[in-house]
Amino acid sequence: xxxxxxxxxxxxxxxxxxxxxxxxxxxxxxxxxxxxxxxxxxxxxxxxxxxxxxxxxxxxxxxxxxxxxxxxxxxxxxxxxxxxxxxxxxxxxxxxxxxxxxxxxxxxxxxxxxxxxxxxxxxxxxxxxxxxxxxxxxxxxxxxxxxxxxxxxxxxxxxxxxxxxxxxxxxxxxxxxxxxxxxxxxxxxxxxxxxxxxxxxxxxxxxxxxxxxxxxxxxxxxxxxxxxxxxxxxxxxxxxxxxxxxxxxxxxxxxxxxxxxxxxxxxxxxxxxxxxxxxxxxxxxxxxxxxxxxxxxxxxxxxxxxxxxxxxxxxxxxxxxxxxxxxxxxxxxxxxxxxxxxxxxxxxxxxxxxxxxxxxxxxxxxxxxxxxxxxxxxxxxxxxxxxxxxxxxxxxxxxxxxxxxxxxxxxxxxxxxxxxxxxxxxxxxxxxxxxxxxxxxxxxxxxxxxxxxxxxxxxxxxxxxxxxxxxxxxxxxxxxxxxxxxxxxxxxxxxxxxxxxxxxxxxxxxxxxxxxxxxxxxxxxxxxxxxxxxxxxxxxxxxxxxxxxxxxxxxxxxxxxxxxxxxxxxxxxxxxxxxxxxxxxxxxxxxxxxxxxxxxxxxxxxxxxxxxxxxxxxx
Amino acid sequence: xxxxxxxxxxxxxxxxxxxxxxxxxxxxxxxxxxxxxxxxxxxxxxxxxxxxxxxxxxxxxxxxxxxxxxxxxxxxxxxxxxxxxxxxxxxxxxxxxxxxxxxxxxxxxxxxxxxxxxxxxxxxxxxxxxxxxxxxxxxxxxxxxxxxxxxxxxxxxxxxxxxxxxxxxxxxxxxxxx
Ligand SMILES: Cc1ncc(C[n+]2csc(CCOP(=O)(O)OP(=O)(O)O)c2C)c(N)n1
Ligand SMILES: [Mg+2]
Numbered sequence: 001x002x003x004x005x006x007x008x009x010x011x012x013x014x015x016x017x018x019x020x021x022x023x024x025x026x027x028x029x030x031x032x033x034x035x036x037x038x039x040x041x042x043x044x045x046x047x048x049x050x051x052x053x054x055x056x057x058x059x060x061x062x063x064x065x066x067x068x069x070x071x072x073x074x075x076x077x078x079x080x081x082x083x084x085x086x087x088x089x090x091x092x093x094x095x096x097x098x099x100x101x102x103x104x105x106x107x108x109x110x111x112x113x114x115x116x117x118x119x120x121x122x123x124x125x126x127x128x129x130x131x132x133x134x135x136x137x138x139x140x141x142x143x144x145x146x147x148x149x150x151x152x153x154x155x156x157x158x159x160x161x162x163x164x165x166x167x168x169x170x171x172x173x174x175x176x177x178x179x180x181x182x183x184x185x186x187x188x189x190x191x192x193x194x195x196x197x198x199x200x201x202x203x204x205x206x207x208x209x210x211x212x213x214x215x216x217x218x219x220x221x222x223x224x225x226x227x228x229x230x231x232x233x234x235x236x237x238x239x240x241x242x243x244x245x246x247x248x249x250x251x252x253x254x255x256x257x258x259x260x261x262x263x264x265x266x267x268x269x270x271x272x273x274x275x276x277x278x279x280x281x282x283x284x285x286x287x288x289x290x291x292x293x294x295x296x297x298x299x300x301x302x303x304x305x306x307x308x309x310x311x312x313x314x315x316x317x318x319x320x321x322x323x324x325x326x327x328x329x330x331x332x333x334x335x336x337x338x339x340x341x342x343x344x345x346x347x348x349x350x351x352x353x354x355x356x357x358x359x360x361x362x363x364x365x366x367x368x369x370x371x372x373x374x375x376x377x378x379x380x381x382x383x384x385x386x387x388x389x390x391x392x393x394x395x396x397x398x399x400x401x402x403x404x405x406x407x408x409x410x411x412x413x414x415x416x417x418x419x420x421x422x423x424x425x426x427x428x429x430x431x432x433x434x435x436x437x438x439x440x441x442x443x444x445x446x447x448x449x450x451x452x453x454x455x456x457x458x459x460x461x462x463x464x465x466x467x468x469x470x471x472x473x474x475x476x477x478x479x480x481x482x483x484x485x486x487x488x489x490x491x492x493x494x495x496x497x498x499x500x501x502x503x504x505x506x507x508x509x510x511x512x513x514x515x516x517x518x519x520x521x522x523x524x525x526x527x528x529x530x531x532x533x534x535x536x537x538x539x540x541x542x543x544x545x546x547x548x549x550x551x552x553x554x555x556x557x558x559x560x561x562x563x564x565x566x567x568x569x570x571x572x573x574x575x576x577x578x579x580x581x582x583x584x585x586x587x588x589x590x591x592x593x594x595x596x597x598x599x600x601x602x603x604x605x606x607x608x609x610x611x612x613x614x615x616x617x618x619x
Numbered sequence: 620x621x622x623x624x625x626x627x628x629x630x631x632x633x634x635x636x637x638x639x640x641x642x643x644x645x646x647x648x649x650x651x652x653x654x655x656x657x658x659x660x661x662x663x664x665x666x667x668x669x670x671x672x673x674x675x676x677x678x679x680x681x682x683x684x685x686x687x688x689x690x691x692x693x694x695x696x697x698x699x700x701x702x703x704x705x706x707x708x709x710x711x712x713x714x715x716x717x718x719x720x721x722x723x724x725x726x727x728x729x730x731x732x733x734x735x736x737x738x739x740x741x742x743x744x745x746x747x748x749x750x751x752x753x754x755x756x757x758x759x760x761x762x763x764x765x766x767x768x769x770x771x772x773x774x775x776x777x778x779x780x781x782x783x784x785x786x787x788x789x790x791x792x793x794x795x796x797x
Pocket of ligand 2: 408459460461486488489490491
């Protein structure tokens with residue numbers, strides 16, 4: 001049965017038929033025709049954001065937390081360009097989102113019409129695919145294709161740019177419609193030959209490590225992964241994206257790998273004879289200096305994106321296909337081949353080496369740094385201790401709590417200390433590293449998972465990029481809990497300035513922390529001395545109250561628990577708890593950018609894996 | 620062999636959409652792959668175009684370039700053409716100054732044209748325009764032979780390539796795919 005309707009109505013109907021339950025957006029000229037079709041009978045919930053970037057990140061947070069496609073809808077021109085960052089962010093992290101943008105009428109395209117932007121052209125490099133729809137009859141098919149492309153294979157961001165003329169014009173609506181994607185082929189499982197090669201490598205290995213990435217989360221492969229790990233009695237390192245895909249409480253889990261990963265993770269990769277990379281792309285943040293990465297290892301790499309296999313590193317057994325299917329196959333073969341007892345015996349020395357690293361170099365809270373700050377008018381909470389406690393309290397109240405983070409030091413501490421037990425409960429911007437991601441993404445996660453508590457660990461810098469979405473959260477009934485780790489600075493760049501730029505803190509002080517601002521004006525020709533009593537600008541408590549949030553400021557360690565309990569108990573309003581933490585706290589371990597993973601620093605003065613140091617000692 | 624990287628000819632079948640070519644060339648630019656030559660045109664199949672690109676491996680292995688191209692949704696097929704089992708052709712138009720009053724020069728240019736079995740497609744009292752088709756090597760030789768004379772203008776197409784024998788790209792079992 002077909003029905004004669006406008007393109008605008010077809011957009012709404014198609015979204016409904018695709019089982020969309022939430023759309024984040026903000027209207028404007030070129031898309032008003034479509035907004036006119038939203039009413040009380042619309043089957044999805046539209047959440048009115050305050051900035052289009054927020055709509056995009058919200059779609060992404062929704063998608064990561066639910067595993068479904070996140071949807072955003074905005075108008076043309078500046079709205080479309082506002083959403084570019086979110087598209088790039090989602091695409092880089094393989095997050096399935098569809099963004100619908102309004103476009104000027106087809107007859108006006110190319111004339112520099114009011115609010116015209118060539119958004120398909122602008123976003124070509126940062127989307128999985130994009131469509132320009134100029135005919136109303138294409139609406140149902142293109143939207144169906146967009147959802148299919150976003151959610152299958154390696155997921156990603158898809159843009160659908162729809163002209164005003166396609167919204168106004170009419171079509172004979174029919175659903176479902178057949179897709180026309182001749183060039184889009186998906187690969188289920190790898191070829192048998194490659195799988196056999198992988199099994200041989202596994203058999204021969206005495207020092208294997210599983211290097212699990214975001215692809216395992218996107219493929220919902222956590223059960224298969226756990227079985228694989230147990231069959232092989234094999235240690236696992238997880239990337240920033242994959243935290244939780246193997247529970248941190250598991251004895252097999254060595255924690256995060258990479259620039260701020262654990263010593264055990266770095267040490268195991270560098271010493272391994274076999275690295276089994278699953279749904280991960282050998283990012284420079286993981287490999288360190290590529291030429292010195294895991295030099296003794298053979299490599300198995302499983303990925304659903306053929307172009308990731310061997311992109312940065314030559315691979316001995318490439319496994320092109322879905323990670324979940326691949327693991328299923330490997331597991332069924334290994335079940336028959338591996339004698340658990342023999343395997344455990346074979347890996348005993350390897351575990352001995354790893355456990356020694358684990359015991360000698362655990363993650364630490366660095367409370368000394370916090371104590372040093374006391375009496376200097378600086379925040380004196382240990383950020384690591386606060387974040388660890390957030391993780392504990394959150395999980396006591398809701399074992400399925402979702403954690404979200406911004407970008408910076410607080411993100412790394414969150415990844416290190418929250419403690420992840422499940423996938424899909426960790427939402428953050430890894431590949432693009434987008435400051436301001438957390439509040440809108442947390443909002444999206446809460447919209448998708450209303451019964452889970454959503455704890456947003458944010459930085460004072462990040463918070464100032466997107467906090468306007470707290471208004472959206474308040475009005476849309478999305479009570480997220482923002483844990484503002486306020487160190488009064490752009491902490492991550494400041495850390496680099498401390499370690500690499502001789503403590504020259506160029507343009508990283510935000511004057512929004514415990515030490516505040518006393519009115520000094522910094523100009524090119526010098527500093528005009530401040531005269532007033534120091535106060536933070538902005539005052540985050542006033543800001544939070546302005547958004548009708550529960551606002552709590554924590555300045556002393558003994559106040560932490562009570563604040564967290566109050567935050568956990570608040571079910572109606574968003575919460576902002578500001579923790580005034582030590583400005584000089586640093587994220588360790590750390591592999592200095594561009595250096596070998598062997599040079600990982602446990603503290604500023606200790607490089608436990610350094611071959612350089614070892615050589616010097618030997619001499 | 621010189622130190623120059625080995626060149627590859629890629630044949631790409633792509634859905635004929637307005638953005639198809641931009642997506643392909645954009646990919647080359649973004650991933651820092653070189654394009655030495657590019658040719659695009661319609662095929663025997665409606666709404667399918669064929670793009671022929673000559674590239675090299677200086678920045679990435681050819682498999683990487685092929686895999687990246689396959690990720691593009693509108694790309695239907697990508698094959699690396701093997702020069703031993705395919706026919707590769709370029710076309711070139713060369714305008715040479717050849718004054719009809721200097722008979723010796725005009726004759727000499729025409730001799731070169733003949734030697735390379737090319738065609739003179741335009742004649743004026745002061746110039747000759749020659750059309751030549753052939754492999755890149757042959758055309759290179761042709762230009763070298765014309766160098767002693769006064770070349771006014773050169774226009775060259777991208778390389779196009781087709782496999783020898785009855786198989787077509789459409790049916791070809793393309794490299795690396797199951
Ligand atoms: C949009 C954007 N601009 C700049 C950066 C570079 N950058 C990375 S972390 C960071 C500081 C973040 O400050 P804050 O939110 O206070 O976090 P902290 O590191 O202090 O925990 C900056 C400026 C970025 N990642 N994203
Ligand atoms: Mg900060």
